[in-house]
Amino acid sequence: MSFPGLQHVAITVSDLERSARWYSALFGAEPLLDEDEEGGRFHHAVYALDGGMLFGLHTHHGRETGERFTEERTGLDHVGFAVGSHGELEQWAHKLTAMGIAHDGIKKAHYGSGISFRDPDNIALEFFAFPES
Numbered sequence: 001m002s003f004p005g006l007q008h009v010a011i012t013v014s015d016l017e018r019s020a021r022w023y024s025a026l027f028g029a030e031p032l033l034d035e036d037e038e039g040g041r042f043h044h045a046v047y048a049l050d051g052g053m054l055f056g057l058h059t060h061h062g063r064e065t066g067e068r069f070t071e072e073r074t075g076l077d078h079v080g081f082a083v084g085s086h087g088e089l090e091q092w093a094h095k096l097t098a099m100g101i102a103h104d105g106i107k108k109a110h111y112g113s114g115i116s117f118r119d120p121d122n123i124a125l126e127f128f129a130f131p132e133s
Contacts, residue, residue: 010056
C-alpha cells in the first residue's frame with residue numbers, strides 16, 4: 001500500500017473575513033463553503049484548488065489571540081503550492097507584485113525553485129517548481 005497524498009490543508013487565522021478576502025484574491029475564487037463547524041467550535045472557509053486539493057481557513061471560537069505566525073515555533077513551517085515550470089513561477093511573481101504582496105523573487109536551488117511570501121497573519125507560503133529536465 002502506498003502512502004496517500006495530501007487532500008487538504010487547514011490553517012488557523014486571526015480574522016477570518018480579512019483572510020478570506022486575501023485568499024480569494026490570491027486563488028481567484030470564492031470559498032466552496034463558509035460556515036460554522038457542526039460542534040460550533042470553529043468557523044471555516046474552504047477553497048477547492050486544482051487537483052482535488054482543499055485549503056481551509058479556520059477561526060476557533062474563543063481562541064483568537066492576535067498572535068502572528070512564526071515558523072520558528074513547533075508546528076507548521078510553511079505551505080508550498082506546486083507549479084509546473086519556471087515560467088509559471090515568473091507569472092506568479094508578477095501577479096504577487098501586482099497584488100501588492102511582498103516577496104523576494106524567485107530563489108533557485110538544486111532541488112527546485114520557489115517564491116516565498118506571507119499571508120495577513122504572517123503565515124509563510126511558497127510557490128515551488130521542481131527543476132526542469
